[in-house]
Amino acid sequence: MQILDGKVVSQAIRDELKISVAQLVAEGRKIPHLAAVLVGNNGASETYVAAKVKACAEIGYKSTMVRLEEEITENKLLAVIEELNGDYEVDGILVQLPLPAHISDENVINAISPSKDVDGFHPVNIGRMVQGLPSFVPATPYGIMLLLEHYKVATKGMNAVVIGRSNIVGRPVSILLSNNSAPGNCTVTLCHSHTKNLESICLQADLIVAALGKPEFLVAEMVKEGAVVIDVGITRVNDTSKKSGFTLKGDVHFNSVAPKCSYITPVPGGVGPMTIAALMKNTFLACQQNS
Ligand code: GUN
Numbered sequence: 001m002q003i004l005d006g007k008v009v010s011q012a013i014r015d016e017l018k019i020s021v022a023q024l025v026a027e028g029r030k031i032p033h034l035a036a037v038l039v040g041n042n043g044a045s046e047t048y049v050a051a052k053v054k055a056c057a058e059i060g061y062k063s064t065m066v067r068l069e070e071e072i073t074e075n076k077l078l079a080v081i082e083e084l085n086g087d088y089e090v091d092g093i094l095v096q097l098p099l100p101a102h103i104s105d106e107n108v109i110n111a112i113s114p115s116k117d118v119d120g121f122h123p124v125n126i127g128r129m130v131q132g133l134p135s136f137v138p139a140t141p142y143g144i145m146l147l148l149e150h151y152k153v154a155t156k157g158m159n160a161v162v163i164g165r166s167n168i169v170g171r172p173v174s175i176l177l178s179n180n181s182a183p184g185n186c187t188v189t190l191c192h193s194h195t196k197n198l199e200s201i202c203l204q205a206d207l208i209v210a211a212l213g214k215p216e217f218l219v220a221e222m223v224k225e226g227a228v229v230i231d232v233g234i235t236r237v238n239d240t241s242k243k244s245g246f247t248l249k250g251d252v253h254f255n256s257v258a259p260k261c262s263y264i265t266p267v268p269g270g271v272g273p274m275t276i277a278a279l280m281k282n283t284f285l286a287c288q289q290n291s
Pocket of ligand 1: 096
């Protein structure tokens, strides 16, 4: 069993980007600039956005963190996005999800200029990705593909099972894994809350992506010997023994599943850091395309 180490691979990608930025600086060219919009005080979202801004600083990108109160109206948020769309200085815009219930995710995502949509959530980018055209690919699925690529996991012909059909992870990763690419060329089954016989479907899988958001859902009895397991879950579970009051749990019961795997991602240190590396790559691309 080999660990797919997202920390190491993410750092390698960020080191490469750092060199590319130093080159831009030396040539007096525009430096990538990410604007991150955070609405309200969701603890996990604060942590994620802080990590994204920190990664920008480490690589040498500019970043702007736009903090907005939980009660902001949708129209005001849309006006903020419009301003960022028109700001030549800003290359990439991300609005951290989830948004408060009174704001429509769809309206907000649709308002971001597709050329600055480094999260790859805009319908134009999703549509282009589905057609196999150049696009911003959502960061978590893109990070998973980069991780599989780095470790040269031979996915061609594999039966891949994706558990969870979110627009952020499950659906796009199912498309990427089915593409005629390396990694890719899998036969993909996309499972969800209404899937029947999930256990027997998982037992057929050469590769499982667990992205349903249920801590330790995937257990050894659901995994074939030699399978590749990618754990996208990262749920805060109460833990009074921790200073923070919580511990992070993936969607995979790591201790029972890992011994059966050829490759597996840990939590933390697997997909999470790769999401940030992928976002940084998208931001670099946005800067190249917009300047
Ligand atoms: N919430 C959970 N994952 C993501 C992500 O990749 N991007 C944004 N903007 N919000 C998220």
